[in-house]
Amino acid sequence: MANIMETxxxxxxxxxxxxxxxxxxxLLAIVVVLFVFLSLTSAVFPTPGNLSNLLRQTSINxxxxxxxxxxxxxxxxxxxxxxxxxxxxIVNALMLQAGVSMWVSIPLTLVIGAAIGVFNGILIHEVSIxxxxxxxxxxTIVRGLVxxxxxxxxxxxxxxxxxxxxxxxxxxIPSMFIIWxxxxxxxxFLLNYTQLGRNFFIIGSSKEVARLSGIRLRINMYTVYGLxxxxxxxxxxxxxxxxxxxxxxxxISYELDxxxxxxxxxxxxxxxxxxxxxxxxxxxxxxTIRNGGNLLGIDPFALQVIIGALILIAVGIxxxxxxxxxxx
Amino acid sequence: MKKLIIGLCAATALAxxxxxxxxxxxxxxxxxxxxxxxEFWQAVLVGAQNYAKEHEGVTVTTNGPxxxxxxxxxxxxxxxxxxxxxxGIVISSTSSEATVPAIERAMDQGIPVVTIxxxxxxxxxxxxxxxxxxxxxxxxxxxxxxxLKAAGKPLExxxxxxxxxxxxxxxxxxxTGFEEGLKEYAPGLxxxxxxxxxxxxxxxxxxxxxxxxxNPDLVGIFADNNTTGSGVAKVLxxxxxxxxxxxxxxxxxxxEVEALRSGALKALVVQDPYGMGxxxxxxxxxxxxxxxxxxxxxxxxxxxxxxxxxxETYKNLLDPLGRAxx
Numbered sequence: 238m239a240n241i242m243e244t245x246x247x248x249x250x251x252x253x254x255x256x257x258x259x260x261x262x263x264l265l266a267i268v269v270v271l272f273v274f275l276s277l278t279s280a281v282f283p284t285p286g287n288l289s290n291l292l293r294q295t296s297i298n299x300x301x302x303x304x305x306x307x308x309x310x311x312x313x314x315x316x317x318x319x320x321x322x323x324x325x326x327i328v329n330a331l332m333l334q335a336g337v338s339m340w341v342s343i344p345l346t347l348v349i350g351a352a353i354g355v356f357n358g359i360l361i362h363e364v365s366i367x368x369x370x371x372x373x374x375x376x377t378i379v380r381g382l383v384x385x386x387x388x389x390x391x392x393x394x395x396x397x398x399x400x401x402x403x404x405x406x407x408x409x410i411p412s413m414f415i416i417w418x419x420x421x422x423x424x425x426f427l428l429n430y431t432q433l434g435r436n437f438f439i440i441g442s443s444k445e446v447a448r449l450s451g452i453r454l455r456i457n458m459y460t461v462y463g464l465x466x467x468x469x470x471x472x473x474x475x476x477x478x479x480x481x482x483x484x485x486x487x488x489i490s491y492e493l494d495x496x497x498x499x500x501x502x503x504x505x506x507x508x509x510x511x512x513x514x515x516x517x518x519x520x521x522x523x524x525t526i527r528n529g530g531n532l533l534g535i536d537p538f539a540l541q542v543i544i545g546a547l548i549l550i551a552v553g554i555x556x557x558x559x560x561x562x563x564x565x
Numbered sequence: 566m567k568k569l570i571i572g573l574c575a576a577t578a579l580a581x582x583x584x585x586x587x588x589x590x591x592x593x594x595x596x597x598x599x600x601x602x603x604e605f606w607q608a609v610l611v612g613a614q615n616y617a618k619e620h621e622g623v624t625v626t627t628n629g630p631x632x633x634x635x636x637x638x639x640x641x642x643x644x645x646x647x648x649x650x651x652x653g654i655v656i657s658s659t660s661s662e663a664t665v666p667a668i669e670r671a672m673d674q675g676i677p678v679v680t681i682x683x684x685x686x687x688x689x690x691x692x693x694x695x696x697x698x699x700x701x702x703x704x705x706x707x708x709x710x711x712x713l714k715a716a717g718k719p720l721e722x723x724x725x726x727x728x729x730x731x732x733x734x735x736x737x738x739x740x741t742g743f744e745e746g747l748k749e750y751a752p753g754l755x756x757x758x759x760x761x762x763x764x765x766x767x768x769x770x771x772x773x774x775x776x777x778x779x780n781p782d783l784v785g786i787f788a789d790n791n792t793t794g795s796g797v798a799k800v801l802x803x804x805x806x807x808x809x810x811x812x813x814x815x816x817x818x819x820x821e822v823e824a825l826r827s828g829a830l831k832a833l834v835v836q837d838p839y840g841m842g843x844x845x846x847x848x849x850x851x852x853x854x855x856x857x858x859x860x861x862x863x864x865x866x867x868x869x870x871x872x873x874x875x876x877e878t879y880k881n882l883l884d885p886l887g888r889a890x891x
Contacts (some may be wrong), residue, residue: 263788279779281778283781284778286778287775287779290771290774290775290778294771294774294853297767312655364880384602389602389603389604389793390604390818390819391818391819391820393819393820406802441848453758474765478590479767479770480766480767480770480799481799482820484766484767486764486766486792487765487766487767489763489764489765490763490765527771528771531771531776531779532775532779534757534758535758536758537731537758537760556820557740560873
């Protein structure tokens with residue numbers, strides 16, 4: 238116990254301080270290097286058409302990663318986000334098909350998404366199931382529900398105006414990217430300028446410290462998992478708008494991409510570390526490599542090796558810096 | 566003495582059962598599929614059940630685990646079936662090995678076993694019915710080349726291959742067949758490095774988008790299942806390139822059929838799961854009648870285009886579930 242009290246909170250403070258800015262600078266440098274390299278090797282990469290594709294392609298994972306980030310800051314994990322993406326797409330599509338207006342179906346779907354997250358929160362806080370297992374259980378349940386509701390079939394023939402949400406542009410910028418950036422600002426605000434965000438960091442440092450300093454764990458845990466699920470549900474709605482249909486198999490293994498984006502962005506599974514800008518850059522780096530790989534026709538298996546190596550290098554560098562910061 | 570009497574009774578009973586099998590008592594064929602959660606396997610069951618409805622004296626019982634991942638469960642289902650002893654068994658075995666002991670036991674007991682779709686590692690089966698996916702892939706290449714010719718395009722430039730998943734045997738077969746076919750029918754076309762999308766339609770859309778944008782000399786796309794086919798169709802209709810790029814895809818689902826009608830996909834290669842179920846039961850019945858069956862029967866892949874999609878035969882292939890006799 239003494240050990241936890243001694244080491245964990247300091248880690249949290251270090252992250253809120255200058256260490257985090259260093260991480261973002263490194264990530265930004267990686268993005269710049271990638272962009273320069275791809276612009277030199279592919280004539281198509283720097284074109285507006287490709288860049289707007291890239292932003293659209295990144296937005297889904299980018300949104301999920303922002304929710305995942307908050308959970309990871311509390312030293313938790315949410316494996317159910319991919320399944321929530323699927324159920325949100327299907328539930329919303331079924332409502333649209335039944336003639337419900339999208340102005341009603343979308344808010345309802347978001348509420349259902351948030352409720353799934355609160356269910357995770359209940360499992361974790363009240364039943365004391367570890368986040369990994371609790372959200373794994375939820376993932377499996379939700380995947381099953383998706384299949385039951387959809388009969389394992391895609392839900393198509395949705396109204397045109399619903400499809401336009403994610404496919405449209407505003408002043409030449411993809412609307413999906415604008416929504417992602419709006420959510421980014423919300424997340425920055427939550428994490429850095431509210432008591433709620435500070436609570437997440439303290440819980441991630443040590444639940445015991447959080448409890449002793451009078452933080453109400455129940456409401457905070459419900460909120461953080463609720464938010465993660467809410468973000469995933471929004472991503473699910475956008476995805477089904479992008480595809481103009483509800484896809485029962487959508488979102489499979491998206492949780493892993495989201496975790497990877499957070500971790501590349503300086504998040505730590507030990508909690509109390511990570512930033513929204515890091516998660517955004519992490520998602521951009523991952524998708525840029527995939528997009529570049531497609532443009533250049535790089536061997537797909539080699540591409541996987543590169544992305545995997547990148548995750549390890551990013552985390553390795555962070556560990557190294559942290560140890561140096563501790564010594565200094 | 567007692568044993569002898571019981572033995573005699575049993576023998577008489579057996580003689581009665583087998584003797585009357587074709588006369589009055591229905592012949593029971595159990596059909597075991599890989600997974601109940603898929604339309605493909607449901608179509609197999611529809612074929613089998615239709616056979617029973619069309620042939621008096623034949624009943625079909627069906628069984629299968631919920632998902633293809635449940636190999637253990639399929640083995641138990643088969644073992645229970647063999648113990649129960651129907652007149653014949655049709656099985657699409659998920660594992661090529663795990664079901665072998667139970668299949669051999671059934672054959673030893675005189676229960677004919679017809680395997681469909683996936684080959685099991687034993688020669689002790691009555692017959693094996695499956696689609697030759699290599700041939701199907703080759704047909705896709707041939708169709709693409711014919712459509713390019715028909716559109717008056719020179720047979721040069723790039724062809725992209727978007728594969729649903731790496732390391733899955735049927736997909737490898739389809740891709741191999743396509744590659745072989747392309748080399749044979751249009752050596753001037755270059756097949757690009759395959760892209761894999763983890764059977765995720767969003768990734769399929771993103772990938773098709775990248776390929777279309779970065780390759781102005783792209784003349785064709787081959788998508789090796791329904792997910793990739795739907796993703797490719799979406800991108801081609803969005804970018805207005807559906808006539809500049811000839812896209813051919815495997816399988817059929819409502820999205821692909823719609824894309825075929827709109828022209829976003831130029832052809833679909835479809836298997837015949839209904840035929841597998843129907844012919845599977847038929848093979849068992851013929852084996853019971855003493856007929857000698859071929860070890861392997863190709864149930865065939867078919868090309869469906871906008872031109873033939875409304876003909877009865879092809880309509881049935883596109884929507885096998887619609888054929889169920891009520």
